[in-house]
Amino acid sequence: MARTARDVLDGALRLLAPAAGENRLVAEIAAGRAPLAAVAALALEQGQVIPADRRSFTHLALRATALQQPPVTAFYDHLARGEAVALERLGPLTAACGLGEEAVRAHEPRPGCQAYPAYVSWLALGAEPVDAAVALTANFAAWSASCATVALALREHYGFDDAACGFFDLFAEPDPEAAERALAAVGAGLLDGRLSETLAHRHGRLVQAYEAMFWSTLADEFVPR
Structure with missing residues (x-):
């Protein structure tokens, strides 16, 4: 029986799902034990990640257009628009952490936190766009779960309001349009033979590893073992 787009995405989700409990920082935030400084550092690092990812998704959309893959282009256009919204929602989060504009501008990014967007940039330059779409879609499931946990914990333990949690809420909430566009993109890749599972x-394993590095970098700094 021929593989379907749903088969491909479900298989990637199963294969690439992170082990339960491996994210120490999220666990500490969920319990209210992580210092506010850890949340502030998370927000500052995302201030670097989000614009980089938006540029990468825009470039992947352009490459997909050049390859005459409209569904793949549509997938990345949607992701790029989402990153623009995420960037707008970072302001209330950084403010709730007590960070002013000067602190945001002066922030020096941590290499371990910026390995993820660096690899996404590599995908934008060198990977088959539909292959990257599978890898990123699998990763978004883990990211979404982490954001949902953090959003709840910030309300329960840190006194953050809805505006301050809006960044995490954005990624925690289901995105039916993204799911639909991912299926269409993968379906196009199967149809034209450009998809390599x-x-x-391989891309997905690295994306997940670099995201784990993002979290562990902050955990090692703010949550001693």
Whole structure:
């Protein structure tokens, strides 16, 4: 039986799902034990990640257009628009952490936190766009779960209001349009033969590893073992 787009995405989700409990920082935030400084550092690092990812998604959309893959272009256009919204929602989060504009401008990014967007940039330059779409879609599931946990914890333990939690709420909430566009993109890749599940899984393993590095970098700094 021929593989469907749903088969491909479900398989990637199963294969690439992170082990339960491996994210120490999210666990500490969920329990209210992480210092506010850890949340502030998370917000500052995302201030670097989000614009980088938006540029990467825009470039992937352009490459997909050049390859005459409209569904893949539409997938990345949607992601790029989402990153623009995320950037707007970072302001209330950084303010709730007590960070002013000067602190945001002066922030020196941590290499371990910026490895993720650096690799996404590599995907934008060198990967088959539909392969990258599979890898990123699998990663978004783990990211979404982390954001949902953090959003709840910030309300329960840190006194953050809805505006301050809006950044995490954005990624925690289901995005039916993104899911629909991912299926269409993968379906197009299957149809034109450009999709390689082997490479998509390889990209996905690295994306997940670099996201884990993002979280562990902050955990090692703010949450001693």
